[in-house]
Structure formats: C-alpha cells, structure tokens
Amino acid sequence: MPHPPSVGRKLLWSIALPGLLAALVGLGHFWWEARRATRDATHDEAMVLAEFLGAAFRLPTPEGQAPHAPVASLLGARSRLVDTTAELNILSPDGRIRWSPRPQEVGQRHPAAALLTSPGPQWARSDKHQTEVLRPLGDASCEGCHPDAGTTPVGMLHLRVAEPAVHRELTDALGGALAAVLALGSILILAIGVSLHFFLTRPLRRLTAAMRRAEEGDLLVRAETGGTDELAQLGSAFNAMLARLTSMKAEEIDTHRDLQATRSKLSAKEELEERMADLALLFDVAHSLNSTLELPELLARITHLVPERLHIPDFSIMLVNAEGQLEVKSTFPEDPRLEGVTFQAGEGACGRAAATQRGVYVPDVGEPSSGYTQRDLRPGQDRGSMLCVPMVHTNTVLGVLNFQRPEVASFAPEELELLTAVADQVASAVKNALLHSEAVRLTLTDPLTGVPNRRHLFSRLELEVARAQRYGTPVSILMVDIDHFKKLNDAEGHRAGDEALRRVCDTLRGRVRKVDTLARYGGEEFMLVLSNVSKEDAYEVGEKLRRAVAESPLLASPTQPGGHITVSIGVATLPTDAPAQDLMVDCADAALYASKRGGRNRVTAYAPGMEVHPSRERGLARPHDPSAAHVAKA
Known part of the structure; x- marks a missing residue:
C-alpha cells in the first residue's frame, strides 16, 4: 500500500x-x-x-x-x-x-x-x-x-x-527571467526537499518507528536523541516517557502478580468456604439422619431436611422393596398419589440410575431425547430439570433420591457432586436403619417361626393388661403346646420338628385377628394374647385353633398317636381368673397341664385348684414363673 x-x-x-x-x-x-x-x-x-x-x-x-x-x-x-x-x-x-x-x-x-x-x-x-x-x-x-x-x-x-x-x-529578458526563476525554484525545491529529508523527515521516521514499537508493547525501545533541536528534545521526552512507562509496567506486572496471588487466595478461600459449607451441610445431614434408627422417622427427616437445606422444590425417596423394584416411600411436597408407585430397574431416569449405580441428570425433561417417562414427574409437570442419584452401599443399591426443579439446566456440576455425597450419607443412614430394623426384628421375633419371641410377648402382654385394668375390659391368654413333640423329634429328627413348629405356627397365625398377639413362648409352646375377649370367647377361639391344627393335612405325621400332630390349650382370663399378669400366666399354664392330664388334644379353661395338682408340683420351683413351668413339662 x-x-x-x-x-x-x-x-x-x-x-x-x-x-x-x-x-x-x-x-x-x-x-x-x-x-x-x-x-x-x-x-x-x-x-x-x-x-x-x-x-x-x-x-x-x-x-x-x-x-x-x-x-x-x-x-x-x-x-x-x-x-x-x-x-x-x-x-x-x-x-x-x-x-x-x-x-x-x-x-x-x-x-x-x-x-x-x-x-x-x-x-x-x-x-x-x-x-x-x-x-x-x-x-x-x-x-x-x-x-x-x-x-x-x-x-x-x-x-x-x-x-x-x-x-x-525586454520581453525576451522577462521570459528568460521567468525560466530562470522556474529553474531556480526547482533547484530550491530540491534543496529544501533534501534538507527536510535529512533534518526532519528521517528523524521523524525514526521517532515514529520507535513510537510504533512502543505501541506494539516494546517498552525497551528508545528514540535517537542526537542534536539539540526540537526533534531531539521530543525524542528525549519520549524516552523519558518510555522509561516512566517501563517503570509503571514493571509495577503493573508486580501488582498484577500480587493481584493474581491475592485472587488465587481469595478463590481458594471462597472454594474453602464453599467446601466448609458443603461439609457443614453434610455434617448436619449426617447428624440429623444418624440421630435415629427408625426407618419411617429417618425417611421423614430426609424428606424435610434435604429440600429445605438444598433448596429443592420437588424431592422423593425410593427404596428397593422385597420384589427388587424401586418403590416411592416419601415425597416432598407430600403427594399420596405418588407414594407406593414402583419402577423396574432401567425404567425411567430413576430406573437407569439404579441399574447403572450412577447419577442420571436430565437438563430438560421436555426434550424428547431426554429419556425420562411421564411417571418420573408429578402430574402436569412437563418442563424443568431432574437429577436421580442412587443410594449405593457396598455395591448394593438401596434406593434412589430424585431431585427436581422447574428451571431447565438448574443443577450445577458442584451441586451434582454435593447431592451425590448427600445420597451417600442417606444410603449409610438407610442401611443403618435397615440393619436396626432387622436387629429389632431378630430381637423381638422368633427366627424359626417368624412370630414375636418371648420378650416381645411379655412387653405386649404388659400393655394389654395395663389397658384392660385402665378401661375395665377383659384380656385372655391361650397357652398352646404341641402334643408328644419329643417323640416327633426323636423319631423324625430335629429338622422335622422345626418344620412342624413352623406349620403349627402358620396354622395358628392364619386364624387369629390382627390385633391379637401370637408369640412363641418357648420350645414347642405358643401363647396367644386376646385383647378385650372374655373367658367363654377365648375358649371358643382355643377350640377353633385346636380343630384347625388337628384337621390340617400339612400336619399329618405317622410317628404321632392317631397319625396327626395335635395341640393342647389352656385358657385364663384377667380379671376373672387372676388379678395380675403373673398369676394369669400361671393359671393358663395350670389349665394347659389339665389338658395334658385329660388326654391331650383338648382345650381347658382355668378353674380354681388346678395350680396345686400333684403332677405340677414336681417341677415348679415358683408357680408364677413361666420358665419353671416349661422345665417341669419337659
């Protein structure tokens, strides 16, 4: 150019x-x-x-x-x-x-x-x-x-x-003068041009080149300052300005470096504060979740704590049920229509999260390619973002946490990491609650028959007796014992005896009310607590249960007398037969022994004087101690 x-x-x-x-x-x-x-x-x-x-x-x-x-x-x-x-x-x-x-x-x-x-x-x-x-x-x-x-x-x-x-x-002279002036002017112009080139243009070009290099960022360049004219003074002033700019640039570099260091520290501080806030949140979640081992209470706390602290407007908890399906256990806000809904593994976003054991994030559920199903969302909700994080404990999926927001792409990467950590905390808490439930179940339940054990039995009996004494209502108990159980064990083995116990328990359990308590009292004995049932009605219940056992085809046994397993039952009622719990248990035990003395496979209601029968006194150290009665019968 x-x-x-x-x-x-x-x-x-x-x-x-x-x-x-x-x-x-x-x-x-x-x-x-x-x-x-x-x-x-x-x-x-x-x-x-x-x-x-x-x-x-x-x-x-x-x-x-x-x-x-x-x-x-x-x-x-x-x-x-x-x-x-x-x-x-x-x-x-x-x-x-x-x-x-x-x-x-x-x-x-x-x-x-x-x-x-x-x-x-x-x-x-x-x-x-x-x-x-x-x-x-x-x-x-x-x-x-x-x-x-x-x-x-x-x-x-x-x-x-x-x-x-x-x-x-004269005219020719003037024409010659005109030509001479033209020639002289041309020579003068040439001389002035050469003079301007050497004394003005070239120094200005050098100064301009130096300025251009300085403009491009080379602050170490310096202009030539030979001479004492104005151009030399301008070059000196320019060099002084560059020196000052160089000093300022060095100071700027130092300031920028210090600023970067300060910014890095501030960023690290902010990141640390965010991490501290996340850790504080995780600590609060862990503290709140680990303060209870009851699964229903734990789920309720999770449902209210997570949306409140994490600002999640729509939240739900799903647990893997006995059939291996994901079942909605709790929602926020509470929606009875969603609780109990089940998903198969791989179905919807939550199913994919459970199948892959990895979080599934759907930035926009309105996109056809998002892979979600209408069952993933609340009714009428067709926009927003959704995050499904599985609760995994020792490579086992316990359930899925579902987080939803009405805004599209509203979950930041840091939030995904935090919610995954929350899901891990919840998984540990749920696992502890499940273990606690299982431990409680094993503590209060007989592992062979699945009915409450003796400890649970007496806790329940105390509640029923206290209620009966407060409201003046009766409470009856049935003491049930399998006839000739020792012969069955000796003849067919203990495995057959255990199977007989389970079948007898299943037969009895299928014919009592849900409000009644059937428990294993010890050995081959069961006790049934009948709330608000009179002595006559309790006797009828005992007869029904005895017949059910005697007529059950599952309880046929060639080693038993008559070729069938039978039971003997004793009935006692408070306050008709005894004013207190221990005495009522003794009365039922005495009535049971009366059934044994009467030929077995029968129901006997307690009558005064049964507890002092000579055959009972052989093994009774204390008539009111049920464990002693059990030892005497054995």
Missing part, C-alpha cells in the same frame, strides 16, 4: 511550491504587462506616424521635383523612420501601389488590397511584433494634383510598423 506523505513533503508542498508559484505568477504578470505595454506603445507610435506621414503627403511639391518630393526628402532626412517602418505605401482604391519609397513596386497589387473593400476611416491592426495601419488620403489640399480629391479619397496610406528591438529584448 502507498506510504502516506511525510512531514517534509507536506512542508515542501506547502511552503516551497507556493513560493515558486507566486514568483512565477508575479514574473508572468510582469511579462504580460510589459508585452501589452510594448504592443500598445508600438500601436500608438504607428498611429502617430501614420498621422504624421498623412500630413506630409499634403505638403505642396516644389517646382521641378517629383510628386510628393517632401515626403521622400523627409524619409531620407529621418532615417529613423525608415528603420522603424517596415513598410510604407500609398494604395489606390483598387489596391495597387501608387506611391512607394521603392519605385519598383509602383503599380503592383499590394497584399493588403483584401482589406480595402471601400474607402473608409482610419483602420489599425496590431499583432505580436508589428502594427499595420490603413488611413485614407485626399482632401481639398490635394485638388491641385488630384482633381477629385475633394469628393473622393485619392488612396489609402498603408503603414506597417515593426516592434522596436528594445521592446523585444
């Missing part, structure tokens, strides 16, 4: 060229004025000379001389006129020469004849170097020689006067 004009060139064109043009214009003007003045002077001189010569032709011719001898003698005496007059002729009206200083031309047709259309007034014409005049001749003074002179012009005076040599020399 073409370089822009330099300062020197601009100065040259703005100073030298206008001066040269002014000189040329001035000299041209003077030349033109001199040329015009010369031409006017020649013209005036020709007119005066024509007038003078015209007057000379009117002079009388002396006797004995040629016509117009005074004119010839005048021309001979005044040689200057001859020198300045290029041509002098008297022309006839038809353009022929009638008189001329050169006699040989008389009678010839003059070239100026074309200008003589008819005699008229004086006419003059000036060109570049001469003036040509035509003047009519003839008046009353010429009648002596020319009869018609008074009425008709006798001819025309033709005069051609050349420009004086001095005038031409």
Whole structure:
C-alpha cells in the first residue's frame, strides 16, 4: 500500500511550491504587462506616424521635383523612420501601389488590397511584433494634383510598423527571467526537499518507528536523541516517557502478580468456604439422619431436611422393596398419589440410575431425547430439570433420591457432586436403619417361626393388661403346646420338628385377628394374647385353633398317636381368673397341664385348684414363673 506523505513533503508542498508559484505568477504578470505595454506603445507610435506621414503627403511639391518630393526628402532626412517602418505605401482604391519609397513596386497589387473593400476611416491592426495601419488620403489640399480629391479619397496610406528591438529584448529578458526563476525554484525545491529529508523527515521516521514499537508493547525501545533541536528534545521526552512507562509496567506486572496471588487466595478461600459449607451441610445431614434408627422417622427427616437445606422444590425417596423394584416411600411436597408407585430397574431416569449405580441428570425433561417417562414427574409437570442419584452401599443399591426443579439446566456440576455425597450419607443412614430394623426384628421375633419371641410377648402382654385394668375390659391368654413333640423329634429328627413348629405356627397365625398377639413362648409352646375377649370367647377361639391344627393335612405325621400332630390349650382370663399378669400366666399354664392330664388334644379353661395338682408340683420351683413351668413339662 502507498506510504502516506511525510512531514517534509507536506512542508515542501506547502511552503516551497507556493513560493515558486507566486514568483512565477508575479514574473508572468510582469511579462504580460510589459508585452501589452510594448504592443500598445508600438500601436500608438504607428498611429502617430501614420498621422504624421498623412500630413506630409499634403505638403505642396516644389517646382521641378517629383510628386510628393517632401515626403521622400523627409524619409531620407529621418532615417529613423525608415528603420522603424517596415513598410510604407500609398494604395489606390483598387489596391495597387501608387506611391512607394521603392519605385519598383509602383503599380503592383499590394497584399493588403483584401482589406480595402471601400474607402473608409482610419483602420489599425496590431499583432505580436508589428502594427499595420490603413488611413485614407485626399482632401481639398490635394485638388491641385488630384482633381477629385475633394469628393473622393485619392488612396489609402498603408503603414506597417515593426516592434522596436528594445521592446523585444525586454520581453525576451522577462521570459528568460521567468525560466530562470522556474529553474531556480526547482533547484530550491530540491534543496529544501533534501534538507527536510535529512533534518526532519528521517528523524521523524525514526521517532515514529520507535513510537510504533512502543505501541506494539516494546517498552525497551528508545528514540535517537542526537542534536539539540526540537526533534531531539521530543525524542528525549519520549524516552523519558518510555522509561516512566517501563517503570509503571514493571509495577503493573508486580501488582498484577500480587493481584493474581491475592485472587488465587481469595478463590481458594471462597472454594474453602464453599467446601466448609458443603461439609457443614453434610455434617448436619449426617447428624440429623444418624440421630435415629427408625426407618419411617429417618425417611421423614430426609424428606424435610434435604429440600429445605438444598433448596429443592420437588424431592422423593425410593427404596428397593422385597420384589427388587424401586418403590416411592416419601415425597416432598407430600403427594399420596405418588407414594407406593414402583419402577423396574432401567425404567425411567430413576430406573437407569439404579441399574447403572450412577447419577442420571436430565437438563430438560421436555426434550424428547431426554429419556425420562411421564411417571418420573408429578402430574402436569412437563418442563424443568431432574437429577436421580442412587443410594449405593457396598455395591448394593438401596434406593434412589430424585431431585427436581422447574428451571431447565438448574443443577450445577458442584451441586451434582454435593447431592451425590448427600445420597451417600442417606444410603449409610438407610442401611443403618435397615440393619436396626432387622436387629429389632431378630430381637423381638422368633427366627424359626417368624412370630414375636418371648420378650416381645411379655412387653405386649404388659400393655394389654395395663389397658384392660385402665378401661375395665377383659384380656385372655391361650397357652398352646404341641402334643408328644419329643417323640416327633426323636423319631423324625430335629429338622422335622422345626418344620412342624413352623406349620403349627402358620396354622395358628392364619386364624387369629390382627390385633391379637401370637408369640412363641418357648420350645414347642405358643401363647396367644386376646385383647378385650372374655373367658367363654377365648375358649371358643382355643377350640377353633385346636380343630384347625388337628384337621390340617400339612400336619399329618405317622410317628404321632392317631397319625396327626395335635395341640393342647389352656385358657385364663384377667380379671376373672387372676388379678395380675403373673398369676394369669400361671393359671393358663395350670389349665394347659389339665389338658395334658385329660388326654391331650383338648382345650381347658382355668378353674380354681388346678395350680396345686400333684403332677405340677414336681417341677415348679415358683408357680408364677413361666420358665419353671416349661422345665417341669419337659
């Protein structure tokens, strides 16, 4: 691309060229004025000379001389006129020469004849170097020689006067001066251009190059400062400015480095604060979740704590049920329509999270390619984002936490990490609750038959007795014992005995109310607590249970008398038979032994005096101790 004009060139064109043009214009003007003045002077001189010569032709011719001898003698005496007059002729009206200083031309047709259309007034014409005049001749003074002179012009005076040599020399001198001024101006322009190049343009280019490098970021460049002129002072000032800028840049670099370090520290501090907040949240979650081992209470706490602390407007907990399906256990906000809904592994976002044991994030559930199902969401909710995080404990999926927000792509990556950590905490808490439930179940449940054990039995019995005493209602108990159970164990083995216990328990459990408590009392004995049941009704219940066992095809046994397993039952009621729990248990135990003495496979209601029967006293250390009664029967 073409370089822009330099300062020197601009100065040259703005100073030298206008001066040269002014000189040329001035000299041209003077030349033109001199040329015009010369031409006017020649013209005036020709007119005066024509007038003078015209007057000379009117002079009388002396006797004995040629016509117009005074004119010839005048021309001979005044040689200057001859020198300045290029041509002098008297022309006839038809353009022929009638008189001329050169006699040989008389009678010839003059070239100026074309200008003589008819005699008229004086006419003059000036060109570049001469003036040509035509003047009519003839008046009353010429009648002596020319009869018609008074009425008709006798001819025309033709005069051609050349420009004086001095005038031409002056004009040529002015033209030479003009050329000299032009040449001198060109030399002056060249000299000024070279001077400006070396003393202005080149230093300015160097200074500009240094400035451009500085503009590009090279603050170590310096301009040349040779000399003491203004450019050198400008270069020194520029170098000083660069030095100051270099110092400021160094300070800026140091400040920027310190700022970066401070920013890094602040970022680390902010990140640490965020981590501390996350850890505090995880601690609060862990503390709140681990403060209870009851699964229903734990799920309730999770449902309310997680949405509140994590600002999740829609939350649900799913646990793996006995069939291996994901079942909704709790929701926030509470929605009974969703609780109990099940998903298969791989079904929907939650199913994929459980199948892959990895979190599944759906930024926009409204996208057809998101992979969610309508069952993943609440009814009428078709926009927003969803995050499903599995609860995994020792590579076992316990359930899935579902987080939903109405905004699209509203879960940040840091949140995903935090929610995964929360899911791990919840998984540990749920696992502990499940283990606790299992431990409680094993503690209060007989592991062989699945019914409550003796500890749970007496806890339940205490509650029923306290309720009966408070409200004045009866409570009855049935003591059930399998007949000839020792023979069954001896004949068929303990595995068959255990199976017989399970089948008898299943038969009894299937025929009692849900409010009643069936428990294993010990060995082959069971106890049934009947709330708000009289003695007569309790007896009927005992008969129903006895018949059910005796008639069950699952309880047939060739080693038992009659080929079938049977039971003996004793019935006691509070307050009819005893005023307290321990005495009521003793009464039921005595009634059971009465059934045994009566031939087994029967139901006996307690009657006074049964507890002092001689056969009972052999093994009873304390009649009110149920464990002692069990030992005596064995």
